[in-house]
Amino acid sequence: MMKHPIRLKVNGSFHDLSVEPRDTLLKALREGLGMIGTKKGCDVGDCGACTVLLDGKPVNACLVLAVEVEGKEITTIEGVAQDGRLHPLQEAFLEYGAVQCGFCTPGMILSAKALFDENPDPSKDEIKRSIAGNLCRCTGYVKIIEAIQAAAACIDSSRPHQKKTRGLR
Amino acid sequence: MKAFDYFSPGTVDEACDLLLRHGERASVLAGGTDLLVRMKYGEASPDYIIDLKKIPGLSEIEYLEDRGLRVGALASIHALESSPIIKKQYSPLAEAASVLGSLQIRNRGTVGGNLCHASPAADMAPPLMALDSTVTMAGKGGERMVKADDFFVGPERTLLKTGEILTEIRIPDMAPYSKGIYLKHGVRKGVSCSVVSVAVILTMEARRPLCMNAKIVMGAVAPKPIHAHEAEQFLEGKKIDLTLLREAANLAAEESRPVDDLRGSAWYRKEIVKTLVQRGIAEILGWVH
């Protein structure tokens, strides 16, 4: 089978890979680049465990072919923490007990991060809608939503004109 | 998935060429949220995949004062959901876009893909039909335009011929004093395939009480999305009250031809048609929120 050489931009860095057309972005990330943070839950776009950001927008990596996304910005969970510092979402998930088995966590964090980039002060309903495509079998979602709310408030606090700081706890 | 060769043509002509050349062995790739799923289940195994996304000009959403709305077939569902002009002037379309799949699916799935896959439950079909849209199919011989109403032939079958692709959808302005809604009933609120869906658009007379025109299009209750013609005609020229509301809903339910499947029985779906039609009309008229 003919392989295509492609160049993927993942978390700000370029990676050269040789892929078959049928290789999904999920496979390219996990097996081609060894970036195992993006998970395979159902492989058909139902569970959201494979959520990555494509040019800032959450998509199911299992339904994207690697050959389709040359030149696009791909963000995975590995790219969320910056300069060794956890993103408020990551801290909040830890602090609020929003992580149990943790398999849905990367996808949840990316979906929430994309939400914040578009809407820094989301309502609870908006948060719920943003993670509607991410299934969790362990937590029952309540703590995940609380964690996202807390992270939103925390990020908010860095903007002086926004509402009062609540802090993370 | 079975292995395949991948092409990403740069023009509509190239794409149509490839499709003609490979015929049954080729599939069009837009968002991939339908095709790749079917391929993974072994329900589709094309030898050639023609990716349309490198063709410029197919994903714009453009409003022209005298011509109405032009939506490129490759516009993502999310683009439709969040487009200010669609939310303001073609609200049932934005509503339908907002309840399709998950955000991840909406960011990749395209309106053209939704129409061409032609599931009887396709979310984009009822509002586009209710809005009297026209779709453009491009092939080697040129372009053909058909009404969205006529585009669907049967379950997963459309008027598209081999070698043709859908390029755009044109939607005329809604008539003055018109309001529409899209209601979807699924096994749960989000990320579910419709059990029944309904798009309703009412055009009222300048002074409210009389309904000048009604469009009621139902999804997932027939081999393809269908107008409830009798219900539509029944409401025209009438002052809508509760009795009329129920009567129209009953007519719509009678016109529906649902089957039993794993998401619901035919009987149940007819009941839901009644509910959704009533609810849709009531909401448009401001009786409920």
Place this chain on the structure above:
Amino acid sequence: MRVKGNIVQRATRDRTAIKDPRVQIPNEFESPNNQIRNKPVGHGKLELVSPVIWRLEIGAFAAQYEAKEMSEKLILESLKEEPNFSKVGRSVQRIDGLGKVTGKAAYASDLQRPGMLHGKYLRSSHAHARVLRIDSSRALSLNGVRTVLTAKDVPGRNRYGLALLDQPVLAEDRVRYVGDPVALVAAEEEEIAEEALGLIDVEYEELPAVFSPADALGEGAPQVHEGGNLVLHFKIRKGDVEKGFEEADVVVENTYKTHRVYHAYLETEAGLGEFDREGNLSLWSGTQYPIRTRRQVAQALGISENRVRVVQAALGGAFGGKDDLTVEIGIALLALKTGNPVKMVWSRRESMEAHTKRVPMTIHYKSGAKKDGRLTAIEVVIHGDLGPYASIGHFVVKKAVTLCTGPYFVPHVKADGYAVYTNNPRSGAMRGFGAVQAAVAYESQIDILAEKLSISPLEIRKINALDVGSSTGTGQILQHSVGIKATLERLSEYVDERGMRV
């Protein structure tokens, strides 16, 4: 992970960490549940096979390890601040949390090893059939396929099972459910293994099958196993139910059916197995029970237990579904035969079709009560559908029988549970383990009694609630910590405060 430049540096740093995991943790803070991931046996020299694989290997083990180290350091730091070094009653961050929020935690399905092959099961498409012939020649000639195994290739015992050795590793003469493993394939790539499955020719002779416990226990029913279809009959007797029902003012009798439920863990069954040069097996898997798994794997392979090491990888959910063995024996066999590390990850469909689900039960429940709401007697018959292999499903039925009174005092009890083989898909452990199925019945019964006696559902439960000193359905006298009455009292207050109607 960066491709260029840092590889050698990174390798050196990680190699140190790998060699002596305990070097940075002071002894007095070692907790009995210290979860430092073990390193693969024979890992001493990390060979540079290729830049890509090198990176994968480090990524899978060391990075996750590194995250765990960081996490433990943080926790140890905070421990030092506490005057009593006590975390009891406090909210603590998970010890494995950091790896999970950064994407570094390595789950069974994430693991990679140099030279790794992919394993897959060929599964029966019949509920009950004789296996006449298996021809793997076409599959073996597919480029990239390393081996195809059938029952004759099982070196040890071709039988396993957590309680009863009733399950073949690979089908010998018969298949007993749709999904029963018939053959194993190892190939260089997952897609090749998948393709190979379609090239294995199996000739079946269909046999009559049985699909309900009632049918399975009936006269002339097809036998799922030689010993008959009844796995376990468990009963409890307390007092005299005849007398109890005579004393009753009202008797309610119903049949409840609970269905199969899928755990739907977000990570499917997965694992990786590798033999070292001395013939010791290391097996990483998403298992709930490494010790038990180890024993079964050793016996299937015919090697001694101390040559098998099972490491529980991070699990993407289990809920009882990974209690039983899943991929472990399969990957061990393939690793043994090929000499390569072998990984197996079940597809979602495979997980749904082939593995154990909540035991479906039919519960016939007869309750007697006096006018004032007090239960006098219950008579219960439970049939549990185990599928063709018991797993620990019969214990689930046992538990349902044991708990069939619910948290209520019943003076006279007659309960019988039958765990039965069928040719349905498999059943086994799922969170609740019989308690859930029983609750469907006893809670419905008490609600119906309440309605019949015109007593509120809350009141009737208060009347019958167990307390210290009560005897349970099995005759145990409760001595401590019986919270149901207090809970119901509190609930009553809550309801009254809000003017709710119950």
